[in-house]
Amino acid sequence: MLWSGWGDPARAAPLPESVAGLLRDLLGVRPAASAPVALGDIAVPASRLSADDLDALAEAVGDAAHVRTGTEARVRHTRGKSTPDLLRIRAGDASDAPDAVVLPGSHEEVLAVLRACAARRIAVVPFGGGTSVVGGLAPQGVTGFVALDLRRMDALVSVDTVSRTAVLQPGLRAPRAEELLREHGHTLGHYPQSYEWATIGGFAAARSSGQASAGYGRFDDMVLGLTVATPEGELDLGRAPRSAAGPDLRQLVLGSEGAFGVITSVTVRIHPVPEASAYEGWRLPAFGAGAAALRRIAQDGPLPVVLRLSDETETMIGLADPEAVGGGMSEASGCLAVVGYEGAPGEIARRRDEVRAVMLAEGGEPLGPGPGDKWEHGRFNAPYLRDSLLDAGALVETLETAAFWSAVPALYAAVREALVGTLAGAGTPPLVMCHISHVYAAGASLYFTVVSAQGADAVAHWTRAKHAVNDAIIAAGGTISHHHGVGTDHRDWHAREIGPLGGAVLRAVKDRLDPAGVLNPGVLIPPSGAPQE
Numbered sequence: 255m256l257w258s259g260w261g262d263p264a265r266a267a268p269l270p271e272s273v274a275g276l277l278r279d280l281l282g283v284r285p286a287a288s289a290p291v292a293l294g295d296i297a298v299p300a301s302r303l304s305a306d307d308l309d310a311l312a313e314a315v316g317d318a319a320h321v322r323t324g325t326e327a328r329v330r331h332t333r334g335k336s337t338p339d340l341l342r343i344r345a346g347d348a349s350d351a352p353d354a355v356v357l358p359g360s361h362e363e364v365l366a367v368l369r370a371c372a373a374r375r376i377a378v379v380p381f382g383g384g385t386s387v388v389g390g391l392a393p394q395g396v397t398g399f400v401a402l403d404l405r406r407m408d409a410l411v412s413v414d415t416v417s418r419t420a421v422l423q424p425g426l427r428a429p430r431a432e433e434l435l436r437e438h439g440h441t442l443g444h445y446p447q448s449y450e451w452a453t454i455g456g457f458a459a460a461r462s463s464g465q466a467s468a469g470y471g472r473f474d475d476m477v478l479g480l481t482v483a484t485p486e487g488e489l490d491l492g493r494a495p496r497s498a499a500g501p502d503l504r505q506l507v508l509g510s511e512g513a514f515g516v517i518t519s520v521t522v523r524i525h526p527v528p529e530a531s532a533y534e535g536w537r538l539p540a541f542g543a544g545a546a547a548l549r550r551i552a553q554d555g556p557l558p559v560v561l562r563l564s565d566e567t568e569t570m571i572g573l574a575d576p577e578a579v580g581g582g583m584s585e586a587s588g589c590l591a592v593v594g595y596e597g598a599p600g601e602i603a604r605r606r607d608e609v610r611a612v613m614l615a616e617g618g619e620p621l622g623p624g625p626g627d628k629w630e631h632g633r634f635n636a637p638y639l640r641d642s643l644l645d646a647g648a649l650v651e652t653l654e655t656a657a658f659w660s661a662v663p664a665l666y667a668a669v670r671e672a673l674v675g676t677l678a679g680a681g682t683p684p685l686v687m688c689h690i691s692h693v694y695a696a697g698a699s700l701y702f703t704v705v706s707a708q709g710a711d712a713v714a715h716w717t718r719a720k721h722a723v724n725d726a727i728i729a730a731g732g733t734i735s736h737h738h739g740v741g742t743d744h745r746d747w748h749a750r751e752i753g754p755l756g757g758a759v760l761r762a763v764k765d766r767l768d769p770a771g772v773l774n775p776g777v778l779i780p781p782s783g784a785p786q787e
Contacts, residue, residue, distance in 0.1 A: 255384065255451055257330050258290055258344050259644075260637035262450075269642045273579060277648055281685060283707045285647045291346035298328045301353040302398035307374055311356050311400065314366035320357040320406070327355045331401035334386030335637070336743070337651040338713045340644060350392040352379065352401040359406040361518040364483040367402060368516065372485035372770040378402050379774050380512040382425060382453030387652070388741030390460070390511055394776025402516060404455055410434040411519060419478060420524050424455025424517050440524040443470035443559075446737070450634055455517045461509040463699070463737035465633060467692045468552075469559030469596060470525070472737070474508045479521030482507055484514065484767045492521055506763065511739055512774040514767050528596035532606070533560070535625025536591040536618045541565040542663065544589045545690060545698070547616040549659050552693040556605045560594030561693055562629075565666075568687035573703060575628040576635040591618070592629045636703075649682070649708040651716055655727045656692070656699040656736035665730040666700055672726035673704055676719040682707040692736065699736040740778045749780030757782075 256263045269277075277283035301323055303311075312318040322328075328351040333339040353376075358364045371378050377399035379391055393399050404425035411421040415438065422431055428442075428449045435441055444464040446452065452462070457473040458480065464470065479492025491504045507514060538544035544563040551561060564574055569590040572579050593609055595602040610620070643650040657665045670686050677684040684706035692699040709715035724747040727734055734740070734747045749757050757780040764771070764779050 259641040269646050283648045290344035296329055296346050296348050298325050298348045298351040303353045310370045314370050315358050315363050322355040331355050334391045336387040341712050353398045355401045355403050357403045357406050364516050364518055368485045371772050377772050377775050380516045382456035383451040385448040385452045388739050389743040390741035413438045418524050421521050422454045426454045441527050454520050458517050458520050459511050460739040463692050466559045468557050468561040476522045480507050481519040482515040483518050511778045513778045529598050531596045532602055533594045533626025533630045534623050535621035536613050537588045539588050539617045541589050543616045547612055548693050550612050553695045556608050558593050559596045562691040563591045564689045576639040577632045592626050649712050650705045652703050654701040654736050655732040657732040658697040661731045665732045668726040668730040672722040676722045677706050682709050
């Protein structure tokens with residue numbers, strides 16, 4: 255992965271002049287004053303680990319070669335992939351670099367590393383694909399920390415075709431997981447935006463949600479079992495698909511973001527590879543009408559595999575097809591919906607007919623397979639577009655939330671108002687786009703993309719806007735995150751969402767599993783006395 259951006263550097267592409275002109279004329283975006291710092295010019299702080307510490311870590315993983323302290327390894331494990339993360343590393347700021355990168359090869363080695371680090375008060379940050387966008391990889395208040403890179407633990411351990419389950423190791427990247435499962439005629443069906451780089455362990459630790467969630471569910475819906483290493487020992491969870499044997503501790507680990515332990519294996523539900531797939535586009539007259547159509551489909555069926563709706567601005571810009579961004583501006587007004595189906599041809603035909611009836615009833619216009627096929631072909635390209643926008647001097651970031659259907663319109667308005675008010679008030683009027691991409695019978699997620707000029711200090715500029723949005727989300731009854739997670743960026747608002755007693759429960763769990771407090775300090779867990787207003 256590109257150390258200062260997203261994904262494969264060979265896939266980066268400059269913005270078309272038409273888009274650069276739009277940014278310049280509409281938003282006042284100007285090229286950055288200086289080019290990003292080169293990797294070879296970045297300096298990392300001196301490691302805070304002693305020779306004895308490094309020897310103990312090497313002993314835990316069986317070979318000093320699996321403990322890396324070189325500059326490049328440390329830079330590549332510095333922070334995640336949010337826009338503030340990228341702006342800081344592009345400016346040469348590696349102040350949050352880990353003191354070492356440790357690569358265990360087994361559950362036992364992870365346990366040994368955690369014991370060694372707990373004894374020496376060295377913080378540990380589990381590292382999968384490095385795709386966190388909420389400050390989940392930069393611990394706080396530490397005097398030394400290691401990035402626990404799980405890439406060596408990348409096997410498909412077993413497949414049970416009778417139960418339709420599979421056991422996967424945490425460092426297995428999503429494309430490789432799909433490749434291995436398809437050799438057995440099965441699929442996981444999990445395709446988030448981070449699909450090309452994210453890992454199985456990261457999906458579980460952050461409660462990931464994929465673009466085909468309408469059909470396959472979120473990743474936490476897929477998880478049936480977990481093995482977790484903690485400084486106090488191991489947890490082996492999940493004897494059956496469901497159980498009445500007390501609270502489900504699997505749910506305590508899912509979404510814990512490395513604060514309670516390190517996930518070392520995941521048992522997941524799998525599906526036979528579908529016979530066929532088909533995508534199509536619909537134009538709805540307005541975002542409200544489109545949301546009503548999605549709600550009817552989510553509540554009354556039949557649910558397709560993919561169901562998403564862009565608002566008027568996102569449709570106009572053409573963000574559903576990042577390779578042709580800007581190309582939608584001359585088309586008719588309205589909102590683009592993308593619907594995807596999988597299964598036997600007859601089943602696909604039946605579901606399409608029923609979805610068609612709902613769309614037509616809400617004023618929808620069928621656009622045929624073209625828009626759906628374009629979205630499916632380019633659905634992992636948006637982060638590359640962000641890199642190009644940053645190169646052009648724009649500030650571009652995403653954020654997401656979710657609410658019950660009755661609260662979605664007010665939440666949508668509140669987030670837009672907070673973004674426009676804060677950024678325009680600072681002299682950088684934004685372009686705010688939104689889509690619904692995950693639906694449930696009771697509600698839906700809202701995913702926003704924001705573009706503006708960077709201002710004098712881009713990180714501080716975005717931080718003010720982000721805080722205003724977080725306040726607006728809580729006030730409007732939304733959750734602080736539907737699938738990006740909590741990290742450090744959302745932690746204080748998460749504390750307000752769960753209340754003081756909820757925060758105390760999380761701290762109690764943390765104290766029992768990690769009494770030395772070495773697991774991803776500052777992430778997820780609200781500190782005692784965190785503000786509640």
